[in-house]
Amino acid sequence: MLPEPDLALCRALAADLTDAGFWSDALRAAWGDTADTAIARGLRSPAVRALGARRDPLAVLGRLFVLGMPQPRSSVTSALPRTGVDGLARLGLAVSVDDDVIPQAIIRPQSFADDRGAGQWWIASDLDEAALGAALPEDHVLGVGGASLTLAALQLPTRAARALDVGAGCGIQALRARRDVAHVVATDVSEAALRFTRLNALLNDVPDVETRRGSLFAPVEGEQFDRVVSNPPFVITPRADGVPAYEYRDGGMQGDDLVAAFVSGVGAHLAPGGVAQLLGNWESRPGEQGIDRARAWVAASPVPLDAWVVERESLDPLSYAELWIRDGGTLAGTPEFAALVDAWLDDFSARGVTEVGFGYVLLRRPAAGRPSLHRYERLTHALDPRTALGSHYAAALAAHDRLAALDDEALAASVLVVAADVTEARHHLPGVESPSVIELRQGGGFARTITVDPGLAALVGACDGDLPVGVLVEAIASLLEVDAVELRGELLPSVRELVFAGFLRFDD
Structure with missing residues (x-):
């Protein structure tokens, strides 16, 4: 140590x-x-x-x-x-x-870029398997991996007073949080991890990073934070003899219970308006999709929470087992690898697991009133790694809150503009003048592609900051020779979705 x-x-x-x-x-x-x-x-x-x-x-x-x-x-x-x-x-x-x-x-330089500009850190961690020439020890402190970078890029780039980093590891999330938050409390069950966190904070001249040892929320009992971030040890690991329990990825619970415990318990540690962001796995079982399990975890929180859960990928049990066995440094094709695969498959079989999902979880304690954001979706297409998803999250939350305060009359009176990264694609059958498919495509954010009908395409195309939505709908209804009231009833829910997703924004 x-x-x-x-x-x-x-x-x-x-x-x-x-x-x-x-x-x-x-x-x-x-x-x-x-x-x-x-x-x-x-x-x-x-x-x-x-x-x-x-x-x-x-x-x-x-x-x-x-x-x-x-x-x-x-x-x-x-x-x-x-x-x-x-x-x-x-x-x-x-x-x-x-x-x-x-x-x-290991000390590796890590470049980053966010709303405040570009920079670099040096991140120290335990020797990896290449340097060790062997599989990792169970108390290994991991450096910066793909999941770490993903979560760092997801963090909201908005100012706050206090943040909590649960399962700090080498401290990368705490360093990222300090870019926008005045004071960070970083916790971990591993004293070795906390020492790396303290070392990395000092090495990079990042003050106000406090470390505490303990599991989940035990070190901060009774405290509340404006931000909670966690890349928890969410990897589903068999509780069986001979299976390494790596501290950096295994929280010691069965299946996806650790993520469930985090989701259902974090609300008590969020100040009103506070936001928690984490990565996690969830199991799908017969008759129960993993993302629906995540929905149930949110519902189980004694503190009502807004929720936005995005499933980014899913793996069958064998693929999941192979991924994490290789991650620990055990070589494929060896008897040890085969034995570990069997242990994983036995564990999944005991619970009837059909696949394991991975994704992003954002939870928010409403500043006032009841939760109004309940969004659970699968977005499995590739994203540009340079996309600032933290900024996108912040803009989407702000858009949601503004939309929640507007009834349809107020939305119809609003002036909108098309985001600069939005393009339109029209697909025609050979020899047919009218398009059979119209798509709106987003360059930033989650890079969504949304299929729209001619009326919505016309409305989006006309959102240039000059006229309110309601006036545009009436003009489009006249052109299409349809009832304006019915068209408005059809289009306004889609307008809300396009504003939340970042295709449209308020012009003010």
Whole structure:
């Protein structure tokens, strides 16, 4: 386990890393895009080959901290003149053996961009399986993975006073939350994880990150927060002998009970108007879809909550088992891998699980009144990883609240404009003048494609900020030679959906 991080040494290391140009773009340029992608898959050799015999500080630190390879003491001393090898040892990041410095942790630069601009962090975590040359230990503290980046990009980019990061791990969500929140409490069952969180906060000069040890909401009993964020240990793991229970992904409960406990319990820790965001898995069983189970968890909350649940993908039991067994570093084709697959399949079979869904959960405690947002949907198409979904979430919540305050008369009196990222596609059968399908396509947000009829297409096309919706509907009804009252009754619910989804916005 890391020693308690020392502020002065963290500042010295940060200065050394800065002087060495130890940033993600520089490393990618040093070993190339192919090698950079290979590292994410646990393959070091392409990067090693690309660096060759280079002994400059960037190459030395890339091998030591990103690839987890021992480096000559003299090279490390030269690359880290302020910190030195002894300083690394005091931080618990490396040890010196004879003339070599052997890494004890990974430090990887992580670039990010949000509404406040672009930046980079250095994120320290335990050595990965490539550096260890073996499967991960159960108390492994994970670095920044795909799920971590997804959740960081989902966080609302709006100001708040207090946030809670449940299951902090290496602290990436706490660092992201501090971009918009004044004070963050980060919790985890693992003291090792909390030490990495404290180290990473100091290394990146991010103050006001408080750590507490404990499971779920136990460390914050009786407290409320404006934001709660969690990439919880949601992976469904068999409770069976011989199955590793990795702390970073396994919460020690059966099936999807951990996510259920979070969803039903988080409301008590949300201040009025507070928002919780998390990633999770849910099981589908005969006669019960996973997303409907999530709906039941929200309903079970003693504090009524707004809810927006998006299922991004689903896997059959075998595919799910193989994914997470490989994640732990067990090689496919080995007897150990086959035994673990059997344990997973037995566990799923005992509950009749037919598939496992993965997705995003947003919960909000209404500032006043009863919940009005109940949205459960499947959006499984690919998204541009550069899309700022946090901003999209914030805009959608604001649109929902504004729409909830408008009756149909007020909506008809509103002036709307088409979002700049919206395009229209019309599909015609050969030789037929009128389109058989009209689609509205969204470039940002969830990149939705919505099929619309000619009346709605005409309304959207006419929303240029000049005339109210009701006036446009009357003009379209005249052109289509249909009853204006009936057309308005048909179009206004669709207008509400298009405003929420970001295709249309209020012009003010």
